[in-house]
Amino acid sequence: MERNEDIDYAINANRWALIFCGLWPYHEIQNPPRLFSKIMSILLYILSANIYLSQFTALYEVLGNRDELIDNLTYSLVIPFMQLKSIVGRMQLDKFRTLYLQLYTDWHEVSLNKKNEVCKVTIMFYQFLFLRNCIFSNIYLYIFINFQNDSEIFEKRKIMRAYAKSGRYLCIGLTIMMYATAAFFFAEPIYYLIVERRTNIAERYFPYPSSYGTDLMKETPFFEVLSWMQIIGGNFCLTANYATDSSITVTLLHLCGQLEVLANAWRDLFKITGNDKKLINYQVQELVKRHLHLIK
16 A cells, blocks of 8 residues: 555654564565565674574573572563564564555545645635625535535544644654663674773673683684574564554554544534434444544
């Protein structure tokens, strides 16, 4: 399905993370290259495996010490959990595709086109120049009736835009906090790798508390390579975690917007239908169908 300006506003704050981690559902007319996403997914799994396997090795070595065991678990459970979320997201990619297709469909239904804009400008023009009892009253009323249908689109779009704005700000805020935390966490290991460059094996520590079973891995160049792999892998896992969480945030807020639009439609039911029973029954059926669709 084709994107437009409104869709870009709603999803661009987290779309890059989904593409980066290979979790983008690929439902657009012009999709990003799949090869890049596949390569990044493989790197994510390899680099994160390097972290949590070495952490579990360290966990095995401290099984008899409760304090060190708890300290290790605070680190060793995080990375596997992040990767698990990425794996579950990939397994549920069809459901992600369904959700995003619905999001695209809803935005296309309220997208502004030339007809909407021309109609709006024309109404303002006639309201300014003519009164209802003038010779152009029929022209005015005809345009006004057409504009009534378009006014619903403007109202729906206003609601959806407000929720999309909230989702966008949440994604941006989460991105800033996430990478600021990563920068703070990795600042010390990067300093030791680049500036201080410790040579004493006893003073060398990996960014994550981990063990590779032998002190050989703390010797150059193994130590530097493995340390950078942990730093890059940690950031990859953060991005994958952000991709899944932000996707849920965006889709849930979009659903909240659709429920508010539906609530407004129920509230304005008799304003639209009047006392026409057939029209009321038809409108109620459509609203119930829409409600059931949103629940599913």
